[in-house]
Amino acid sequence: MKRNASRGLAYEEDLLFELSRPGRRGADTPAYDIPRVDVEDLLGGLLRDDVAALPEVSEVDVVRHFTRMSTWNAAVDLGLYPLGSCTMKYNPKVNERVARLPGFSHAHPMAPAVDNQGLLGLCFELEQWLAEISGMDRVTLQPAAGAQGELAGIMMIRAYHEQRGDTRRQKVLVPDSAHGTNPASAALNGYDIVAVPSGEDGILHPEAVAERMTDEIAALMITNPNTLGLFESHIAELCDVVHAGGGLVYGDGANLNALLGVSRPGDMGIDVMHYNLHKTFSTPHGGGGPGAGPVGIKASLAPYLPTPVVEQGPDGFFWNHDLPDSIGRLHGNHGNVGMLVRAYTYILALGAEGLRRSTDLAVLNANYLLACLREHYHVPIDRPVMHECIVSDRGLAETGITTMDVAKRLIDHGYHPPTIYFPLIVAGAMMIEPTESESLEGLDRFVEALVEIADEARTDPETVRTAPHHTRHRRLDETRAARKPILRWQPPTEPA
Amino acid sequence: MSEIQIPDALRYSKEDEWVRAEGDRATIGVTDYAQQQLGDIVFIELPEVGRQIEAGEPFGVIESVKAVSDLFAPIGGEIVEVNQGLTEGPEAVNEDCYGDGWMIVVAPSDSGAIEALLDASAYGTHCQEREDQG
Numbered sequence: 001m002k003r004n005a006s007r008g009l010a011y012e013e014d015l016l017f018e019l020s021r022p023g024r025r026g027a028d029t030p031a032y033d034i035p036r037v038d039v040e041d042l043l044g045g046l047l048r049d050d051v052a053a054l055p056e057v058s059e060v061d062v063v064r065h066f067t068r069m070s071t072w073n074a075a076v077d078l079g080l081y082p083l084g085s086c087t088m089k090y091n092p093k094v095n096e097r098v099a100r101l102p103g104f105s106h107a108h109p110m111a112p113a114v115d116n117q118g119l120l121g122l123c124f125e126l127e128q129w130l131a132e133i134s135g136m137d138r139v140t141l142q143p144a145a146g147a148q149g150e151l152a153g154i155m156m157i158r159a160y161h162e163q164r165g166d167t168r169r170q171k172v173l174v175p176d177s178a179h180g181t182n183p184a185s186a187a188l189n190g191y192d193i194v195a196v197p198s199g200e201d202g203i204l205h206p207e208a209v210a211e212r213m214t215d216e217i218a219a220l221m222i223t224n225p226n227t228l229g230l231f232e233s234h235i236a237e238l239c240d241v242v243h244a245g246g247g248l249v250y251g252d253g254a255n256l257n258a259l260l261g262v263s264r265p266g267d268m269g270i271d272v273m274h275y276n277l278h279k280t281f282s283t284p285h286g287g288g289g290p291g292a293g294p295v296g297i298k299a300s301l302a303p304y305l306p307t308p309v310v311e312q313g314p315d316g317f318f319w320n321h322d323l324p325d326s327i328g329r330l331h332g333n334h335g336n337v338g339m340l341v342r343a344y345t346y347i348l349a350l351g352a353e354g355l356r357r358s359t360d361l362a363v364l365n366a367n368y369l370l371a372c373l374r375e376h377y378h379v380p381i382d383r384p385v386m387h388e389c390i391v392s393d394r395g396l397a398e399t400g401i402t403t404m405d406v407a408k409r410l411i412d413h414g415y416h417p418p419t420i421y422f423p424l425i426v427a428g429a430m431m432i433e434p435t436e437s438e439s440l441e442g443l444d445r446f447v448e449a450l451v452e453i454a455d456e457a458r459t460d461p462e463t464v465r466t467a468p469h470h471t472r473h474r475r476l477d478e479t480r481a482a483r484k485p486i487l488r489w490q491p492p493t494e495p496a
Numbered sequence: 497m498s499e500i501q502i503p504d505a506l507r508y509s510k511e512d513e514w515v516r517a518e519g520d521r522a523t524i525g526v527t528d529y530a531q532q533q534l535g536d537i538v539f540i541e542l543p544e545v546g547r548q549i550e551a552g553e554p555f556g557v558i559e560s561v562k563a564v565s566d567l568f569a570p571i572g573g574e575i576v577e578v579n580q581g582l583t584e585g586p587e588a589v590n591e592d593c594y595g596d597g598w599m600i601v602v603a604p605s606d607s608g609a610i611e612a613l614l615d616a617s618a619y620g621t622h623c624q625e626r627e628d629q630g
């Protein structure tokens with residue numbers, strides 16, 4: 001790849017495959033001092049005769065490759081990262097410190113429980129804390145992210161109905177504002193989706209659910225606050241309607257960061273919910289680490305929990321595998337345990353008061369942004385919001401500048417763009433979630449950038465339309481990338 | 497948004513599909529309004545020939561750089577032809593939604609159903625209303 005002499009350390013970076021040179025390596029293996037075995041013979045003819053074309057590179061090649069690329073990232077440690085619905089809050093460093101304690105970082109998942117009492121105790125306590133925070137009875141820590149939590153939750157709902165011989169229920173109600181993972185999780189469980197329209201005010205109304213609530217409905221999946229950042233104020237009645245019709249209510253907890261210490265999904269009537277630890281409880285995500293999506297349930301669903309569950313007996317904590325009606329295992333070993341340690345640390349560090357304050361500030365920040373932006377951007381549903389707000393490109397229509405252009409121009413101001421074109425029911429949506437991490441000055445700077453872009457759309461639309469201008473690459477052709485994606489590296493046909 | 501093309505000879509559904517009646521067959525696609533709203537279309541999933549569809553039922557999926565939506569059957573009937581070209585070249589829907597961008601041909605189960613759809617002027621009003629609401 002060509003390097004530009006004017007760009008200093010801002011190198012272009014080749015793929016590891018392109019850096020590969022035959023025979024180059026980063027480690028030496030010692031001479032064999034064990035008896036050789038005939039692998040070919042052992043595998044009964046299954047040995048492949050071509051060697052997988054893995055890159056042959058040295059240690060320093062690999063370190064520089066990844067270190068350089070890490071400097072190209074937007075990260076929450078570099079600045080505001082206002083991706084709506086994703087809750088890119090700051091990830092406190094104390095979480096990392098605790099996760100690196102040898103008792104946690106060196107624990108082996110297959111070690112006997114007696115050697116892992118600290119970690120098992122942490123899991124046990126975290127389950128109880130999550131249950132307490134959300135008003136649920138039991139929690140499983142296994143699922144690897146929100147989407148897998150949804151899958152687990154809907155599997156438990158299916159098991160519950162089937163156990164009662166209630167096999168007519170083959171449909172799930174999903175509001176039109178839902179995140180795509182909701183219908184996907186229901187469909188993966190073999191359910192048909194019945195879409196429920198939101199009202200003009202952006203929330204769900206009990207009549208819309210009642211109209212569709214039949215004895216074929218297994219569950220309603222609802223997000224509260226919803227993806228428009230609005231509190232579903234009819235939630236108790238919605239749950240009553242579904243329960244009266246024999247269904248259960250799944251609560252998508254992706255936005256639980258707007259409720260901590262203020263209200264609890266379990267008290268609203270939710271039967272099953274997931275927690276995105278990587279959102280609400282400050283564990284890294286978006287390239288920074290794997291997710292974790294524990295699921296909370298009401299006692300009636302306890303028989304179906306994934307196995308194993310951590311329990312406390314006379315000899316300490318242990319993994320109980322003996323749940324005959326369980327939906328089974330969802331993850332190798334015990335889930336993404338390192339994330340559980342971080343979430344536990346966050347809860348412990350903030351305490352009940354601190355959690356409540358994080359919610360207060362997240363809500364205050366979102367409403368502050370909305371108040372500052374209202375004059376400059378169209379606000380599709382102008383009501384007080386919870387932890388995120390939505391503006392759109394509608395007010396810019398005559399300039400020809402779209403949400404995509406605004407998002408790209410924000411990059412020039414040093415911000416990761418907000419979530420755009422979601423939720424689908426708002427045309428040209430920009431969904432902004434500042435989280436509790438931002439200071440007043442930080443929010444003001446972000447508002448200034450957005451206001452400047454709105455002005456620029458009128459005075460110099462071309463600059464906005466062709467943004468970003470200060471990035472390593474100019475605007476990428478997203479259409480071509482989607483229509484003709486290059487999904488894997490292929491060796492060049494001619495010698496390079 | 498540039499001006500929306502709404503040919504007089506076609507019938508329309510509120511979900512932004514058009515229908516062209518030709519003898520005992522009807523060709524179906526999505527409208528210019530839908531195409532403009534969606535932006536660059538990158539993927540289209542269509543049903544098999546021979547399937548029965550009912551009016552209002554989803555018969556396929558359309559994906560653009562902005563969004564994924566279901567395609568809703570404006571009328572019921574048996575699918576007799578599918579535009580295979582859209583698998584490789586979904587951009588035809590952006591470029592020529594009433595021509596090369598057609599999606600399916602059905603043998604309608606109820607010949608009166610097409611007449612009951614919106615005509616060009618009623619559909620135009622429907623588009624305008626949504627523009628005004630945002």
Ligand SMILES: Cc1ncc(COP(=O)(O)O)c(C=O)c1O
Pocket residue numbers: 085086145146147148179181182223227252254255276291293
């Ligand atoms: C409302 C909502 N539900 C579910 C999910 C899925 O969660 P995860 O990304 O942890 O799988 C998300 C993720 O963004 C979300 O915003």
